[in-house]
Amino acid sequence: MGPFPRSYVLLACACAFVTFLYALLQLLPRWLYILSSTVEPAFSLIPVILAAFSLRVYRGDRWFAQVDSFLFLGFLLWFLGEFTWSFYTLILGVQIPYPSLADAFWLAGYPLVLVGMVAFVSPFKVAMRRRNLLVASVVSVAALGFVVRGLVLPVLSFSTDIISDVVGLAYPMLDIALLFASIMGLLLFWGGKMARWWYWLIAGAILTAVGDILFSYFTAIGTYYDGHPLELFFEFGYTCFGLAVHDRFRGLSQ
Numbered sequence: 001m002g003p004f005p006r007s008y009v010l011l012a013c014a015c016a017f018v019t020f021l022y023a024l025l026q027l028l029p030r031w032l033y034i035l036s037s038t039v040e041p042a043f044s045l046i047p048v049i050l051a052a053f054s055l056r057v058y059r060g061d062r063w064f065a066q067v068d069s070f071l072f073l074g075f076l077l078w079f080l081g082e083f084t085w086s087f088y089t090l091i092l093g094v095q096i097p098y099p100s101l102a103d104a105f106w107l108a109g110y111p112l113v114l115v116g117m118v119a120f121v122s123p124f125k126v127a128m129r130r131r132n133l134l135v136a137s138v139v140s141v142a143a144l145g146f147v148v149r150g151l152v153l154p155v156l157s158f159s160t161d162i163i164s165d166v167v168g169l170a171y172p173m174l175d176i177a178l179l180f181a182s183i184m185g186l187l188l189f190w191g192g193k194m195a196r197w198w199y200w201l202i203a204g205a206i207l208t209a210v211g212d213i214l215f216s217y218f219t220a221i222g223t224y225y226d227g228h229p230l231e232l233f234f235e236f237g238y239t240c241f242g243l244a245v246h247d248r249f250r251g252l253s254q
Contacts, residue, residue, distance in 0.1 A: 007243075007246055008243070011046070011239050011242070011243065014043075014239075015232075015235070015236055015239060018039055018043075018232070018235060019232060021035055021039075022035070022227065022229055022231070022232060023229075025227065026227070026229075029225075029227070032226070032227030033089070033095075033226050033227055034090070035227060036089075036226040036227040036228075036231060037085075037086040037089045037090045037226065038086065039231075039235065040082045040085070040086070040231060040234060040235060041079065041082040041083050041086050043234075043235040043238040043239060044075070044078050044079040044081075044082040044234075044238045045079055046238055046239055046241075046242035047071075047075040047078075047238055047241040047242040047244075047245060048072065048075045048076050048078075048079050049242075050242045050245040050246050050249070051068055051071045051072040051075050051245050052072055053249070054068045054245055054248070054249045055068035055069060055072050057249065063119075063123065066119050067116050067119045067120045068116070068245075069116075070112050070113070070115045070116030070119060071112075071113060071116035071245065073109075073112045074109040074110070074111075074112030074113035074114075074115075074116060075109065075113065075241065076109075077105045077106070077108050077109030077112065078105070078106055078109040078238070080105040081102045081103070081104075081105035081106035081109065082102070084097075084100070084101050084102040084105055085097055085100070085102040088100060088102065089226055095225075095226060096219070096224065096225070096226065098164065098167075098219060099163055099164055099167045103167050106171075107167075107170060107171075107174070110174040110177070110178065113178065113241075114174075114177055114178060114181055117178070117181040117182065117185060117201065118181060120185065121181075121184065121185050121188055124188055124189075135183065135187060136180050136183040136184045136187065137180070139179070139180075139183055140176050140179060140180040140183070143176050143179060143209070144173075144176055164219070164220070165220075168212075168215070168216035168219065168220065169216065171209075171212035171215075171216065172209055172212050172213050172216070175205055175208050175209035175212055176209065178201070178204075178205040178208075179202065179205040179206065179209065181201075182198055182201040182202040182204075182205050183198075183202060185197075185198040185201065186198035186199065186201075186202060194248065196247050197244050197245075197247050197248040198244075200240045200241070200243045200244035200247060201240070201241070201244045203237075203240040204237045204238070204239075204240035204241040204244060205237075207233045207234075207236050207237035207240060208233065208234060208237035210233050211230055211231070211232075211233030211234045211237060214230040214233065215230060218230065
C-alpha cells in the first residue's frame, strides 16, 4: 500500500467538499441549516464505525477489547450528542439547543475516550519517563493558560448565564485532558509504528478544543448560528479520531 491509503484520500476529499459547501451556502441560511444538522452527525459516525470494526477484530484480545470498548462507547456518546442536537434543530425547531441533552452525551463521552487512551498506555507505564510527563504537563498548562486568557476571562466579562458558562468551559478543560493523554502516548511510542496513531489523537484533541473554544465564545456573544464555519473544526476532529483508530489497526495488521 502506498504512502496515501485510499481511506486518507476519501476522507480528505470529504473534508474538502464539506468545506466548500459551508462556504457556498453561507448566503443560503435554510440550506446551511440543513447542512449543519446532517453533516456533523455523519462525520461523528466515522470514529464510531472504525472503533466498532476494530473491536470486532480484536474481541479475542482482552487488552485491545478493553481499549476499543471504551473508545467505541465514548465515540458513540459523541455521535448521540450530534444526533440529539440535530433532532432538536430539525424536528423540534430549536435553532441553538444549548445547553441541552446533547451536551450530556458529549460530556459523558470524554471520560470514556480518555479511559480508552489510558488503558492503551497502562501496560507500558514502566517505560514512561519523567521528561515525558514534564513535556506533556508544560504543553497542557500552556493550553490551559490560553483557554483562561482567550476564553474564560472574555466570556465571564459579558455573559450572565451561569449554566451555559459552566457547560461551555467544561469542554475545553476536557479537551486539554485528552491532549495531555495524547502527548504522553506519543512520547511513549515515539519512533515506533504506533506513533502515528497518537499524532491523529493529538490533532483530533486540538481541533476539537479549538472548536469548543470558538463555540463557547461565539455563543456567549450571541453570534453563533447553525452552519457557522467553526463547525468544521469538529468535523475535522472526528475525522482525525477516526484515522487514529484506523492507523492503529492498520499498523498492527502490517
